[in-house]
Amino acid sequence: MGIAERKERQRAELREQILAAARRIVTEEGFDALTMRKIADAIEYSAATIYLYFENREAIGLQLCHESFEHLVSYMAPAVQVADPLGRLLAIGRSYARFGIENPAEYRLLFMTHSSFLEALFAAEREHPDPDDPGERAFQFVVDAVRVAGASGKLATDDPELIAEMLWSGVHGVVSLAITCKAALVSSVEDLAETMCRTLVRGISASGDVTLGSRSTS
Numbered sequence: 001m002g003i004a005e006r007k008e009r010q011r012a013e014l015r016e017q018i019l020a021a022a023r024r025i026v027t028e029e030g031f032d033a034l035t036m037r038k039i040a041d042a043i044e045y046s047a048a049t050i051y052l053y054f055e056n057r058e059a060i061g062l063q064l065c066h067e068s069f070e071h072l073v074s075y076m077a078p079a080v081q082v083a084d085p086l087g088r089l090l091a092i093g094r095s096y097a098r099f100g101i102e103n104p105a106e107y108r109l110l111f112m113t114h115s116s117f118l119e120a121l122f123a124a125e126r127e128h129p130d131p132d133d134p135g136e137r138a139f140q141f142v143v144d145a146v147r148v149a150g151a152s153g154k155l156a157t158d159d160p161e162l163i164a165e166m167l168w169s170g171v172h173g174v175v176s177l178a179i180t181c182k183a184a185l186v187s188s189v190e191d192l193a194e195t196m197c198r199t200l201v202r203g204i205s206a207s208g209d210v211t212l213g214s215r216s217t218s
Contacts, residue, residue: 100175
């Protein structure tokens, strides 16, 4: 291995160390606790070194979000294979809820962090849209599923993005409650998420009376 390749490998390894340390801090303490100094202390480098790799903590947060959206996509992707249009929407809702319940720290970073950070995150995506961006792919799963359901005649809508955002908002409400005040819930989080997904899909169906299959559908 030449000197150039060795230096590039070392740069890549240090970048991953920075992200790994940042990920631990965010997971254990939340994004608000993340500072360049704290990352530097964790990996035993100077803060100046961190700035050689990332402009600021927000840039690090954006990279962590990118990775977490990839994780979310891995949960949602199998649901797209469900043949029945309404069953597909139900499966997407279930997989989204399961991601949030099983990965609360990542979910907080993506959807429950300080508003200024989230505004910067989504503003960057709107300013430079990328169909391969994992966050865009995750939302597009829902939009495309709504379009397919509409084309099949099982769902009446002329605004798939509006319906997709409504479905997202409804399931997000359950997941955020599960993360922030689970102890206050009378029902189990899983039952609440399942009921929300079924109710939302049934409510937007063209007939309002659909059989959505068993809870085990994924």
